[in-house]
Each structure stands twice: as structure tokens, then as C-alpha cells.
Amino acid sequence: MQFVNVATQSGVDFQHVNGASSDRHLYEIMSGGGLFFDYDNDGWLDVFLVDGGSLTNPATDKTARHRLYRNRGNGTFQDVSASSGITHNGYGMGACAADVNNDGWIDLYVTTVGVNALYQNNGGKPASSKPSDAARARSRSICATASTGAVPASGCCRRCAYSS
Secondary structure, three states: OOOOOOHHHHOOOOOOOOOOOOOOOHHHHHOOOEEEEOOOOOOOOEEEEOOOOOOOOHHHHOOOOOEEEEEOOOOOEEEOHHHHOOOOOOEEEEEEEEOOOOOOOOEEEEEEEOOOEEEEEOOOOEEEEOOOHHHHHHOOOEOOOOOOOOOOOOOOOOOOOOOO
């Protein structure tokens, strides 16, 4: 079996920024996650890719961008990162998705070195819930990844998403 890389032809154009430094920080080798989830409720799995950045080089950090790709349903994807409201607000580590507020739309949670971000889905457009200044000031942790699940009273898992 031979695999062929069709990412660029399908519209997924992403290069991970790990900010590798001579100090060889642990997070530089752990960063980079992604997940498939249907953010716009059209029945097609969309792709979210987590970018790292740099905690030691501001110029490198400015090049890092998380990416959200909308599945067009025909084997191609559209980069909707700019219009999604998702920002790169810390060295990205991982992500997970679930309908955290039971409104029928899958929300996105991005883990970072520092303050994590919850993007509550507003009808197909994620909107960030901003962490408080107090949370930002006391956060010195590395959150490598997260996972979610939903178990209604019936015991059947209705909406779940996988994170790496």
C-alpha cells in the first residue's frame, strides 16, 4: 500500500511552528495536536490544527497560527481560520471539542503553555471566552491535551470528539 500526500491539493496548507530553541524546552517536542469535528453542523467533519509558537522568540511566535478548515463535502477544505474568531494566544499544545453548553453546536477547547481557551460555538462561528487577568497572571502550567465526552441520562454517548 502506498500513501499519497494530498493535503495541499485538498486545501489543507499547514506548517507547524515548534519554536525549537537551543534550550530544548519540553513543550517544543510535545506541541501540535489536531482534531476532526463538525463545527458548522453540516454533517461533514472539519479539521482543527493546533500550532505551537515560541516562548523565547517573539518573532517566531508571531508566525504561529491555529488553523480551522471547513470541509466542503467534495474532498476539499476551506481555510476559515481568519473568520472563525480563533486566535493564537499562547503556545498551542492540544485541543478537544464538545457541546459544553448544550446548545447543539460543538465548542472548541485549546490547551496551551499558560492559559487555555474555550471557544463557544455561536452558530458555526466559534467565539472566545477570554480568561481573566488573574487567571492569566497565575498560570504557569503546561496543559498538553484535554478530552471530553457527553453521557446523557440514557447512558449513550451522543457527541464526542477525539483529541491528540
